Structures are given as C-alpha cells and as structure tokens.
Amino acid sequence: MSEPFTSPIKTVQEIPELRTLIQSQRKQDASIGFVPTMGALHAGHVSLIEAAREECDFVVVSIFVNPTQFGPNEDFDSYPRLLAQDLEKCQTAGADLVWVPTTDIMYPPHFSTYVEVKTLSEILEGATRTNHFQGVTTIVTKLLLSCLPDKAFFGAKDYQQQAIIRQMCLDLNIPVEIKTCPTVRDADGLALSSRNTYLSETERESALSLSHALNLAKEKIQAGETNLSHIKTEMQRLLTTTPLVKLDYATIVDAQTLEEIETPHPKMVALVAAFVGTTRLIDNCTLN
Amino acid sequence: MSEPFTSPIKTVQEIPELRTLIQSQRKQDASIGFVPTMGALHAGHVSLIEAAREECDFVVVSIFVNPTQFGPNEDFDSYPRLLAQDLEKCQTAGADLVWVPTTDIMYPPHFSTYVEVKTLSEILEGATRTNHFQGVTTIVTKLLLSCLPDKAFFGAKDYQQQAIIRQMCLDLNIPVEIKTCPTVRDADGLALSSRNTYLSETERESALSLSHALNLAKEKIQAGETNLSHIKTEMQRLLTTTPLVKLDYATIVDAQTLEEIETPHPKMVALVAAFVGTTRLIDNCTLN
Incomplete structure (x- = not known):
C-alpha cells in the first residue's frame, strides 16, 4: 500500500519505509536534502528542489497539505491538490524520492503534541492567523524528524515562517541546517504562491x-x-x-x-x- | 572548556562534542542507550544505567537539573547537586559517557520554543504543578535530539512522565524506543527519589x-x-x-x-x- 501512485518518480507513504530508504542512502555516506511542501508546486518550489539537488546527494520532497496550519475559515478544502503534475515537477527538478503521507499517518488517533515558538509566532501572520504557526512548527518538526536530513530548504517568500523554523531547530536541537532560498517572481514582480x-x-x-x-x-x-x-x-x-x-x-x-x-x-x-x-x-x- | 571535571569517567559539556563522540560510535555500528537524569543519582537511576548497559553498546547519561520543570515555589535551588559522586555511580553502573550541559547551553538567549502534550499533561501532576510537564517535554525533546539514541530509559516511578514522553515521541516522530524500568524501593517499600x-x-x-x-x-x-x-x-x-x-x-x-x-x-x-x-x-x- 505504500506506492499508490503511478508516477515517474519513486514515492513512499509510510514513515518506516521512508526511513529505510533514507537509512540505506546514509549507509553509503550520501548527504540528505529535504524540501517540505504542500504540493501545488510552482517555480519557487522547483528552485528549492534544484538547490537541494545542487547541495545534497539524495533529495527527498514531501507533499502534505497540513490541516493544522489552516484556520477554520481558511482554504484547507479548496487548497490546490495536483499530485500527478507535482510528481512530474519533482522528477524534472532532480528529486530522488517523494514522500506523500496521509493525514492519518501524520495525525493518528490520540495525537496531542504541539511545538510552539513563542513571541515570533504571535506577531504579523500570527496575529491574524491564530494557531497557524503552531500548526507549521508541529508538522515541520514531524517532517524533519521523520527524514533527519542534513539540510532542509525553505522559501524566503514565507519570511516569518523560515525565521520561526530556524529558531525552532536551534531551540529543540533538531540536527539540520536550514537553507532559505530567494523568492521566485513572475516577470511582472508577483511573488509565486x-x-x-x-x-x-x-x-x-x-x-x-x-x-x-x-x-x-x-x-x-x-x-x-x-x-x-x-x-x-x-x-x-x-x-x-x-x-x-x-x-x-x-x-x-x-x-x-x-x-x-x-x-x-x-x-x-x-x-x-x-x-x-x-x-x-x-x-x-x-x-x- | 568541555571537560571541566576531574572524573573517572569521560564527560562532555557542549552538544557538538557530544554529537561527535556519539557519531563515531554510530560509525562503528554501536547502538546508543541514553539515560536522562537530574543527577542526585540513587539505585533507581543506577538500574536505568544498568538496563541501558545490558541492551546497548554505548551508554550515555545526562545530568542536568532542568529549571523549566520547576514551579516558582518549588525546590529548584535546593535540589541536590552531587556531581562527583554521580560520576562515580555512572562509571560503576557501566556508563560510557556523561553529558553535563550548562543551563546556558540548554537555554541560550532568545530561547523560545516549547513542546506540549495536551490532555495527558493537564491532569494529576499537571493539575498541581502548572507548566511542569511542558518543562519536561521540552527538555527531553532537546536531550533526545542532541543524542539521537536508539533507546532511552525512564523510571516507572514517574508514571505520568513516562506516559507523556511516550506519547510525545510517537506524535513528533522522535526516532527512539522508550524503555520504562521498574521502580526501585528501599527495603521498607519507600520508592527511591x-x-x-x-x-x-x-x-x-x-x-x-x-x-x-x-x-x-x-x-x-x-x-x-x-x-x-x-x-x-x-x-x-x-x-x-x-x-x-x-x-x-x-x-x-x-x-x-x-x-x-x-x-x-x-x-x-x-x-x-x-x-x-x-x-x-x-x-x-x-x-x-
């Protein structure tokens, strides 16, 4: 049940299988690059995968629309889900493995643990989007600890998010280097989103x-x-x-x-x- | 500055040095056992170190009196600190390495991230000792992610604590097996503490x-x-x-x-x- 998609690139769903695949790369001394995404990939995501490809031996992309970072009146249900074309983009950009967990895998019954970065999470985006960053920091912790990459790649467009994730990794001693890549824009200047x-x-x-x-x-x-x-x-x-x-x-x-x-x-x-x-x-x- | 103690057993203070030592064991395929403590070691702690010795190739003990798990009217200042005799007990019980971080190492300036297990942390001990378990889960996450052991050993005496730590590791995908060892008692039945x-x-x-x-x-x-x-x-x-x-x-x-x-x-x-x-x-x- 772990490869439910017909795709040109290796995909995995369950965490033990993900870990086995990454572990076998580690045994060969491969460095691991990780790009966490919510899918609906655009040229901004592609630039993150390319940066990971450049810097690391084995590149893992995750695609997971994380429900806990959406507020009750936000766009969780309508958020674009485009798996087939996302997998093609991952392959073209040079990813080695795409991890597509289900919501049940990430949030099993009795799930009750949250990671929170105080202060930084309470201002700006956090002032408008209550609990948004708690959802982000909790899922990013889970994603990072499932993969244990050497480097993880985030976009500068979500400036506050990458600042919070840096603080979190420092504070919790998550053994990963956070890389922030430049915002990609359309020709007229609109930041890709x-x-x-x-x-x-x-x-x-x-x-x-x-x-x-x-x-x-x-x-x-x-x-x-x-x-x-x-x-x-x-x-x-x-x-x-x-x-x-x-x-x-x-x-x-x-x-x-x-x-x-x-x-x-x-x-x-x-x-x-x-x-x-x-x-x-x-x-x-x-x-x- | 990383070995400030004259001791019969190898000690380390800084996280990068700890990681280097553990990493070199991993390279030799050694399994890592970890026993987090607040020092003032008694036969209960010794039984945890012995269990780790039995099950793992390389045994790390941490000694850190964690300020964030004490309430403002609790005994942080008077909590017994007995490093010299603790190190001897670690050695006798078969530990390989004792990690003794400072408060500044664990909580540097701008530290602001907390791990919280809802529900389980709010009842029983949590009802009386506000924020106690948030302090415990935050420091245990930090300790586990600094060592990345295969197994970590906790005492059954702190029953709620080990239940919360199990839930936290499951929820955050912390890659460690939690082992709970039986409470050790004095001859008259008093649980060691x-x-x-x-x-x-x-x-x-x-x-x-x-x-x-x-x-x-x-x-x-x-x-x-x-x-x-x-x-x-x-x-x-x-x-x-x-x-x-x-x-x-x-x-x-x-x-x-x-x-x-x-x-x-x-x-x-x-x-x-x-x-x-x-x-x-x-x-x-x-x-x-």
Whole structure:
C-alpha cells in the first residue's frame, strides 16, 4: 500500500519505509536534502528542489497539505491538490524520492503534541492567523524528524515562517541546517504562491501592489530616506488605495527578531500582507 | 572548556562534542542507550544505567537539573547537586559517557520554543504543578535530539512522565524506543527519589503511607474487590489519617489515557501524590 501512485518518480507513504530508504542512502555516506511542501508546486518550489539537488546527494520532497496550519475559515478544502503534475515537477527538478503521507499517518488517533515558538509566532501572520504557526512548527518538526536530513530548504517568500523554523531547530536541537532560498517572481514582480491560482485577472493586477509597495520601500532606502515611519505610511497608502486590496500589514522589521523598527538598521526586512479579493497574499524584501 | 571535571569517567559539556563522540560510535555500528537524569543519582537511576548497559553498546547519561520543570515555589535551588559522586555511580553502573550541559547551553538567549502534550499533561501532576510537564517535554525533546539514541530509559516511578514522553515521541516522530524500568524501593517499600533526602526521620516514617496505600489497593483488587470508588476512598483515608501527610491525589486510572476509572479494567494503575512535611512525593503501582 505504500506506492499508490503511478508516477515517474519513486514515492513512499509510510514513515518506516521512508526511513529505510533514507537509512540505506546514509549507509553509503550520501548527504540528505529535504524540501517540505504542500504540493501545488510552482517555480519557487522547483528552485528549492534544484538547490537541494545542487547541495545534497539524495533529495527527498514531501507533499502534505497540513490541516493544522489552516484556520477554520481558511482554504484547507479548496487548497490546490495536483499530485500527478507535482510528481512530474519533482522528477524534472532532480528529486530522488517523494514522500506523500496521509493525514492519518501524520495525525493518528490520540495525537496531542504541539511545538510552539513563542513571541515570533504571535506577531504579523500570527496575529491574524491564530494557531497557524503552531500548526507549521508541529508538522515541520514531524517532517524533519521523520527524514533527519542534513539540510532542509525553505522559501524566503514565507519570511516569518523560515525565521520561526530556524529558531525552532536551534531551540529543540533538531540536527539540520536550514537553507532559505530567494523568492521566485513572475516577470511582472508577483511573488509565486500556490494561492495565486485563486486570483481573477483583475485581482492579479491588484496583487502587484504588494511587490510595488516593497519596491517603493527599497527605492526610498536606496535614496537615503531614514524616516521609516514615512516609508511605512507610503507603503500602506499604496496598498489601501489599490482596488480589491484589503491591507493587513505593511511594515519594516528587524530581520532576526521581526520586531517593528523605527530607525534604519543594518539588517531589516519590509513585510506586507493583504487580502486581494478573498485571497490572502504575503511578500517581503530585505532592505540592505 | 568541555571537560571541566576531574572524573573517572569521560564527560562532555557542549552538544557538538557530544554529537561527535556519539557519531563515531554510530560509525562503528554501536547502538546508543541514553539515560536522562537530574543527577542526585540513587539505585533507581543506577538500574536505568544498568538496563541501558545490558541492551546497548554505548551508554550515555545526562545530568542536568532542568529549571523549566520547576514551579516558582518549588525546590529548584535546593535540589541536590552531587556531581562527583554521580560520576562515580555512572562509571560503576557501566556508563560510557556523561553529558553535563550548562543551563546556558540548554537555554541560550532568545530561547523560545516549547513542546506540549495536551490532555495527558493537564491532569494529576499537571493539575498541581502548572507548566511542569511542558518543562519536561521540552527538555527531553532537546536531550533526545542532541543524542539521537536508539533507546532511552525512564523510571516507572514517574508514571505520568513516562506516559507523556511516550506519547510525545510517537506524535513528533522522535526516532527512539522508550524503555520504562521498574521502580526501585528501599527495603521498607519507600520508592527511591532524589527528594527523599529532604525527609526527616519522622517524615520518612509517614512517607511509607504512599506505598502502603498502593499495597492496600493491590490487595483489595487481588481479593476480588470491584468497587474502585471504595478502594480509592480507603487509599485516601489511609493517607489523610497519617501524620505530616497532606494528600494531593490517590486514584486508579487507565494505564494509557490516565483517565480515572470507576470499574475494573484490564490495564489499570494506582497513583498517589502527597506532601510529607514540605516534600512532595509520588508513587504508583499497576493493578493487574
């Protein structure tokens, strides 16, 4: 029952079988790279798999739409599930093995353990999406401890997520190196997201306001602006005046602590989040 | 700075050095046994090290008095610290390596991640000792992920603790087998505990009421008593009528869920907790 898919690439469902396959690679001194995903793979995911291929001997991709990181009014049911084409993309990008666990495997009866990163999980995305990061940190712990990779690859687009996962691995002594790869964008600047498929044509046009707001911040900093409040206000004005956009936040934070900053800082990041129609999008860029 | 102790047994402080030592054993196909302790070792701990010695090729003991599992009014400061004699006991019992991390190593600045097992952590000990089990599950995760042993050994005396740790390892896919070893008792029946050293002579006499209450339950069950409420009441009466004893709970629960039960069950455990003077003691026995 462990290979239910007809696919061009080796797939596995159960954790003991996954471990056996990884273990046999380890015995041959292969380094293990791991790319956890929720499927609906786009060029951003592909770039993570390619980075893993570049740096590691054996590349494992997981595909699992994790229910515990979706809120009750969020898009768990409608989240795109495109397994056949995802497997093809994994193969083309150079993965060696795709792990596709079921929900019952990840959350068996009596499951009751949660991993939580305080403070970092409570702000920004965490302020709007209650328990989202607890769902993320719990599943990422489970995925990492099932694979025990040398390196795991995450996208910079989910900036807060990768910061939280770094803190978590450090705090819990999870023996893995976290690699954060650059955000991949469409030609017009829109950050790739599996949720972009929800956007209508006019919404997609409005969604460009997120990257425009970030570019505005970058240009202001490059032009020598030191009044960060002023920049944040301009980012917010750009977003609030775009049709179909409902701003959540547009801010500038310390790259490590994610605390909002008022004066320029050697390592700072601009972060934006907004609904475009009914689709929630996020984006960010470093400002140094 | 990693071996600050003059000791008869190899000790290590830093996690990277610990990992290097364990890794070199793994390369030789040695199985790794791990016994996490808070030091102040007694014959109960020694039995865990001996069990690890019996079952594994390389035995690691950790000694760390974990601050996060003590409440603000508990005995963290006065908890016995007896490193020199602990190291001797480790050596005699057959340990290969003793890991003695500092608090700064386990909880560096900005530490903010916690592991929590819901439900099981909220009852019995958890009802009285707020956040105790969150401290335990967080540190045990850290210890296990630093060592990555094949087997880890815990004492049955802390019955709820080992049940919670089993659930946590299952839920988080921590790749370790949890072994629970029998409670070791003094000749008069008192379960060994590092906290027994706090007891005066008269308190120690009163402390025997815990094992007496458990024996009473065992005898009643063996005699065919099926009214568990009746047995619990008798256990409670025995404890509340003993001088110097302040009962917390004396109950009979399902061995897995730790839920209180009213009718006999194939797998049940009697659990008691009480202050004797100012010292909080626990004990338990299976009833089948």
